[in-house]
Amino acid sequence: MTPAETEVAELCSELIRVDTSNYGDGSGPGERAAAEIVMARLAEVGAEATYVESAPGRGNVVTRIEGSDPGLPALLVHGHLDVVPANAADWTVDPFAGEIRDGYIWGRGAVDMKDMDAMMLAVLRQMATEGRKPRRDVVFAWVADEEAGGEYGAKYLTAKHPELFDGVDHAISEVGGYSLEVDPSLRLYLIETAQKGLAWMRLVAGGTAGHGSMLNSDNAVTEVAKAVARLGSHEWPLNLTPTVRRFLSEVADAFGLPFDPEDPAPIIEAIGPLARFVGATLRHTTNPTMLAAGYKANVIPGQASAVVDGRFLPGLEEEFLSTVDGLLGPDVRREYITHDIALETTFDGELVESMIAALKAEDPTARAVPYCMSGGTDNKTFFADLNIRGFGFVPLRLPAEMDFAAMFHGVDERVPVDALRFGTRVLDRLLTNY
Known part of the structure; x- marks a missing residue:
């Protein structure tokens, strides 16, 4: 050694x-x-x-x-x-x-x-x-x-x-x-070339504070809850970026599966536990993670908030935010807690060629594939x-x-x-x- x-x-x-x-x-x-x-x-x-x-x-x-x-x-x-x-x-x-x-x-x-x-x-x-x-x-x-x-x-x-x-x-x-490992004669090596963007968002709704026993049609908790439910249950459509499309194509070829861009589920299933790494890169995601409102059971608060972990695909941030804003509705505003860009580069160039050569020199069964x-x-x-x-x-x-x-x-x-x-x-x- x-x-x-x-x-x-x-x-x-x-x-x-x-x-x-x-x-x-x-x-x-x-x-x-x-x-x-x-x-x-x-x-x-x-x-x-x-x-x-x-x-x-x-x-x-x-x-x-x-x-x-x-x-x-x-x-x-x-x-x-x-x-x-x-x-x-x-x-x-x-x-x-x-x-x-x-x-x-x-x-x-x-x-x-x-x-x-x-x-x-x-x-x-x-x-x-x-x-x-x-x-x-x-x-x-x-x-x-x-x-x-x-x-x-x-x-x-x-x-x-x-x-x-x-x-x-x-x-x-x-x-x-x-x-x-696909089989003893073939190992795929996943090289990261793209990353989703980050939008941790605080959703805030204002309303009319009052006694919990009275009628209240301007309830901040209700408005935030509806917005959270809409975002959390929204079914974001498949949207294959260039990196994800190539990754799916390479995996399909390696496992002898058909590549159907409209139904990549069999390909994702083929990679087993690694699906956790790449499964969420086929679409945007919005996952509610926190809720905050009120201070007493019989007091309707004047404000309520929630936190949503949003992740958007490279090149599609404007589309993502437009959809988010439409789902929020007019009575809920969003503000960033953390915002970070999405990024994607191509799988080419001298460094990529050198990474592939170094892998194959140590593992002749290696095939390098890009992923997000x-x-x-x-x-x-x-x-x-x-x-x-x-x-x-x-x-x-x-x-x-x-x-x-x-x-x-x-x-x-x-x-x-x-x-x-x-x-x-x-x-x-x-x-x-x-």
Whole structure:
């Protein structure tokens, strides 16, 4: 095994053992301790890095490795150090012990995304030790706060320190590059090229306050409830974006299924648990999540509100909002809690070709296919503002029986050690040849 393959599992465990839970309200431990581990492991091999603390405890690490051809645009490889919280009582193992058992590394962040953090670190350390250069400059970034919107991570870095990303035109990061085994002779590797937009909306209705025993035809709770019911029960039509259409076509071909754009359900069913990743990318979604009104059983409040999690397809935001406004009705207004763009890039170019070549060199059964995420990552949210074209690519060759989608934010999150070793080999090839 290469040095990177040898140490990647322990690096991943070491990072998991640092609790970097992000509660979204500033009450978590922060990422400083994990960032200090990254800094220390880089220093051991003589790699200089920049530590940026955006707020007390919110640590970010960025380093640039010089390429053999400085005339080429640089590549950004980034991962986040924070994780979502975990309730230890629900887990088979301590979620922050980084235990290696039965060929897996267990713990919060094992797939989201301290696996990639460790792969980045292992490959960089090996290249530095061997004195090897990548083909082009590579900027490695381990960032804070992705799980709560990136305020203290990618947003801060791109706004306050854009010089760290000078010359970068492409990026790779999370939620892509993982395998779906069709049969022993064919594995699909899903590379993320698109992400839905985000519209977290607060719906507000005003009305006439009064006694609960009296007639009231201007009830704010009633108006909000009707709007929530209309949005929550609305059947958004199928709308296949270019990325989704190509993904469905590729999967249909791989499984020997007909591709009917009017009825893609059999294709989605064929990919099993991964349908949770892509099923919501066939249409817009509006899911009510919160309700608030009143303070006493016999008092009709003068205002009521609700929260709806809206996700819209790339290129179709205006259509989405127009429909939402029509469903709300004239007596309910909406305001954004969080709004973020949708993004879609094409599945072509030298980086895509290099990702495909690196995968096939390590797995001859590999076929790379583009797909759209129903969520979002730092690739879209902030690095796109610097005109950096982002892809989801964390290369993992997974066991056919593994429910990979359940690992994200799930109980007993874990990643196969062999998958990490595979990932270091693919990542090393990519950086060397791209």
